[in-house]
Amino acid sequence: MNNKEVINLYIEDRQDTLEWMGDEVEIETLDEVVTFILNDIKQKYQTDLLTLRDHENQYYEIDQIVEFKRPHTYITIPQRQDVKTLAKNEVRLNRNIYTIKNGSILLEKYKGARKVECVDYQLSAIKKANQKYVDTLIGIFDDLVIQPKKRNSIKNEAVKPIQFQKEPESPKFGQSPKESLSPSWIQRKQLSDSSKKNDLKQLTIDEVAKHNTINSAWIVINSKVYDVTKYLNKHPGGQEELMKGVGTDGTALFMQNHPWVNAHYLLEQFQVGFLINHK
Template sequence: MKNNKEVINLYIEDRQDTLEWTGDEVEIETLDEVVTFILNDIKQQYHTDLLTLRDQENQYYEIDQIVEFKRPHTFITIPQRHDVKTLAKNEVRGNRNIYSIKNDTILFQKYKETCKVETVNYRLEDIKKANKKYVDTLVGIFDEMVIQPKKRNSLKNEVPSPIQFQDQPESPKFGQSPKESVSPSWIQRKSLSDSSKKNDLKQCTIDEVAKHNTINSAWIVINSKVYDVTKYLNKHPGGKEELMKGVGTDGTALFMQNHPWVNAHYLLEQFQVGFLINHK
């Protein structure tokens, strides 16, 4: 009997996620949902909403292309994150997640080296709900974003170079920031109307921020940056009341609790009014 088992591997640092399934038994849409689920988990792990996907020849791919062409090896890097190193070799990583896929169920097995440490049976419906929740969160965080679900992870205007498979701890290209990068095609932001905005940013104390704690003047601090989110209150996906919990305070911990994978400044830059000073 012919063995028509197929495999897709995703790599980042010492993590390897493997999708395995039997030939024609699994639909493309199912594979797309599982790959998206994995990439969303990686974004949460590394607190980012930007990923770059490349194959062994350093060619760039979208999620749907990885699935459609059934790319066996995809290497993931994060632009501007020099601390995230992804090996270029196709060697087995120490942290391995294996997804054995059927159309309606996914058996998840987690390994540390050779030891299995976790087993979970997912329903495809649960995977879809998790993916929808992730996108809905991003839509709600910044109302001027444009979401294009099939273009979730590309970076344009980058010039790829061949990967050097050497006995070095990492590829000289992987893990380095690209010479030029723009927003991924699935998130497009409107440009700042005032290019001199940065010159107008204030130095704010926490006492000054605390004065702006109403629905008519709502300031919040995230990662030492002060944002005026007054116009966003009624559009927050968790409701105005949830966002108001952080208004007038340092809301960094609250923000990280609810959307740890999101780059807050990337989304809210045009709402920034200043920097927080003299605050411990």
């Protein structure tokens, strides 16, 4: 007889539960659904980094959660002290239940004990949404800074070992990890060394405004000034779209189009200074 299996993902007061009959669902299907959920969380919290841990504070990656069918995984966001996830298996206020079969996924959304929405997805739609998310990241920054790995790579990659005693001790929940682990499907290129921070300048918006041409293009995002001159011709929306923010504070424009992306995480090597005296 088939037995029901469950994976729970928690962040703050949100709980996403995957339910399926053990012999009826392939690992690749679970991988797509977990990725779909994590992408949704990234967009809601406007981040591209999540940390996945169990109740003993051991780190996991997406592939390990699916391969080992971790029953309870707690999600935090590096450097975001305002996002607090308690390592408790209590049912959260906002709960999404995904009943999974190989070809379809039934999503039931609950607010407390009350069902508020029911959506029936085809697996093909889940895959399309996941690919769209990856394509968006590639489109934003091309291969200049990041290179997403191909999804569904479990069969082709050895599962990385879980953290044991020889690994650095994991921080407690609510504390910042010494080294934040990125999701396995996004590999960071080496950012500029720490000595560059000493070269960063304090700049006014008037000084930034002088760099508003294709030969010298500076843009402000979240009070940090970046020189994006070399990226103009690689912008997926075209040079004209990026030029709309050049020489100005482009934070609002950036957030309008890419709200879930951590701009500084991706553009740190292009930073030339900090914005000051900006009203």
